[in-house]
Amino acid sequence: MDPQIDRKAIEDIMWLEDEDFEKAVKELDLRSILCLMETLQTSMCEEQLQFEHLTRQLQKYPDRNSYNHRKISAALCTAQSLLTNLLTKHMICSGQVSFCISIV
Numbered sequence: 001m002d003p004q005i006d007r008k009a010i011e012d013i014m015w016l017e018d019e020d021f022e023k024a025v026k027e028l029d030l031r032s033i034l035c036l037m038e039t040l041q042t043s044m045c046e047e048q049l050q051f052e053h054l055t056r057q058l059q060k061y062p063d064r065n066s067y068n069h070r071k072i073s074a075a076l077c078t079a080q081s082l083l084t085n086l087l088t089k090h091m092i093c094s095g096q097v098s099f100c101i102s103i104v
Helices: 007-014 018-027 030-059 067-102
Strands: none
Touching: 007 018, 007 030, 018 067, 030 067
């Protein structure tokens, strides 16, 4: 990541709600969008690892009615939702990169 780009600001943008995220991305320059995409990819990778870990943990509790199974299942749903959100934001950034390139 470019040292001139404020990593904290990029991470703050990453966690904005959808509408605010789209608005913020439209105001970024190309370099900042690419840094945001890199940050999103890193987060997606970390969350994917967490998802895989939870999946392995869930296999240890085959009884769907057990407390551990329900707890891990809920965590898996949360991880899946976060992954989907991160991917959607990455796609928004990709669209904005295409737009930036098309006007150059």
